[in-house]
Amino acid sequence: MAAFEGDDAFGFRNASAERQEDRAYVLACCGKDGRVLQYVGEEFREDREVVMAAVAQHGAALQFASEEMRKDKEVALAAVRADPLALASVDPELQGDKDVVLAAVRGDAWALAHAAEELWGDRDVLVEAMMSTADVGDVLESFAPGWFKYDKEFVFVAIAASDRKSILQVYAWVEKTLKEDREIVMAAAAKSSAILQVAPPEMRNDREVILAALRCKDGAKALKMAPRHLVRDRSFLMEAVEVDGDALKYAHEDDLNNKRLALVAVNSNGRSLRLLSRALRDDIDVVTAAVQEYPRALRYASDALRHDSELVNLMCEGTAVETRGDTRSVYTDKVRCTGLLHDAEVPADRLLHPSLQMSDYQDHELERGGGQEPRTALSELVEGD
Numbered sequence: 001m002a003a004f005e006g007d008d009a010f011g012f013r014n015a016s017a018e019r020q021e022d023r024a025y026v027l028a029c030c031g032k033d034g035r036v037l038q039y040v041g042e043e044f045r046e047d048r049e050v051v052m053a054a055v056a057q058h059g060a061a062l063q064f065a066s067e068e069m070r071k072d073k074e075v076a077l078a079a080v081r082a083d084p085l086a087l088a089s090v091d092p093e094l095q096g097d098k099d100v101v102l103a104a105v106r107g108d109a110w111a112l113a114h115a116a117e118e119l120w121g122d123r124d125v126l127v128e129a130m131m132s133t134a135d136v137g138d139v140l141e142s143f144a145p146g147w148f149k150y151d152k153e154f155v156f157v158a159i160a161a162s163d164r165k166s167i168l169q170v171y172a173w174v175e176k177t178l179k180e181d182r183e184i185v186m187a188a189a190a191k192s193s194a195i196l197q198v199a200p201p202e203m204r205n206d207r208e209v210i211l212a213a214l215r216c217k218d219g220a221k222a223l224k225m226a227p228r229h230l231v232r233d234r235s236f237l238m239e240a241v242e243v244d245g246d247a248l249k250y251a252h253e254d255d256l257n258n259k260r261l262a263l264v265a266v267n268s269n270g271r272s273l274r275l276l277s278r279a280l281r282d283d284i285d286v287v288t289a290a291v292q293e294y295p296r297a298l299r300y301a302s303d304a305l306r307h308d309s310e311l312v313n314l315m316c317e318g319t320a321v322e323t324r325g326d327t328r329s330v331y332t333d334k335v336r337c338t339g340l341l342h343d344a345e346v347p348a349d350r351l352l353h354p355s356l357q358m359s360d361y362q363d364h365e366l367e368r369g370g371g372q373e374p375r376t377a378l379s380e381l382v383e384g385d
Helices: 009-013 023-032 034-039 048-057 059-064 073-082 084-089 098-107 109-114 117-121 123-131 136-143 146-150 152-161 167-173 182-189 201-205 207-214 219-225 234-243 245-250 253-257 259-268 270-275 284-293 295-300 309-322 327-338 358-362 378-382
Strands: none
Touching: 009 023, 009 034, 023 034, 023 048, 034 048, 034 059, 048 059, 048 073, 059 073, 059 084, 073 084, 073 098, 084 098, 084 109, 098 109, 098 123, 109 123, 109 136, 117 123, 123 136, 123 152, 136 152, 136 167, 146 152, 152 167, 152 182, 167 182, 182 201, 182 207, 201 207, 207 219, 207 234, 219 245, 234 245, 234 259, 245 259, 245 270, 253 259, 259 270, 259 284, 270 284, 270 295, 284 295, 284 309, 295 309
16 A cells, blocks of 8 residues: 555554554655654564665654664664764664764764764774864864874874864864974964964964965965065065965055066956055056956956956956856946946936947046936946845
8 A cells, every 4th residue: 555645754643543554555654754663563663674764764763663673784874874863773782883883974973972982083983073074173072082182194184174163173182292293284274374373483484384374265364474574575475475366465565566466466366456556556467467367356446447448348258257147247347347336427218238338338427516417326226236
């Protein structure tokens, strides 16, 4: 007897006694909603096929299976693959089975809390647990035996598994001598420049360590912690902006007027155009390179270059690629980056036509003042885009 549509745990409970005793019906219902297992008779809780169908659909249903089924390794594997925390319901002997525990922690690191403690010290199990969570530091503090703090190879794996938020906790967990290891510090700094705040002071004077920190998401902040003599070193700064143009935030004023440095910076990060001197924001080579790397960088160019037709077209082409041809996005960027959003008004009947060339709008740029015909400000139409 097949299950009918809607036969979940609630439907099963309200089915007739005859249907609840029909194996085909029970099997179909358990395959559709594993929670049904808690309502079936004892003979079905010992039925391997029924239990497998239930736990594969809802791993936590394993708690309702017979003791014999909870000792079955294949059943346990099916359950923890569906719900890693179902490891809590498997037979204690299987909680010490490496295959079962590995399957569980691959889905949820915190399933390790239900594993036999001897597996907490298993390198493979710990590595899988770290790879499956963002809370690497918490996993290490909760489960990893102390000797792993001294294991450089393991520490490298822990750092690799960490993200920008967890790396500080992982670094704090590491044994003191490894915290002073240059390779460890470089690997950690590549995750977050904040490592430089807690690393040994001499690491902040290390050129390679600072460059490693620049490669992370918040990397430009590394220069804020670097010694001034290093930041003033033009060759070092050239390497720094090649990694992230925003390193110019911490450059000396003289460096912001260096064209060679500027070109390297904007080729790395077009947004860094905003940090350059007025003269370089009016340099066609520098602005072109910035717009090629980041189309919207045109908004940071000088007034004259923001209206340069070739640069505007270059920006629109780049925006079209980024937005997969979204005409509205292209038009909005055209308005914002050319400055029309702030310093120009256009007759209402000429607005919202992306096909119009910039020259069409330039014909309507007016100085604000009295005695002009009523016009509609672009900012009123594109605000919030």
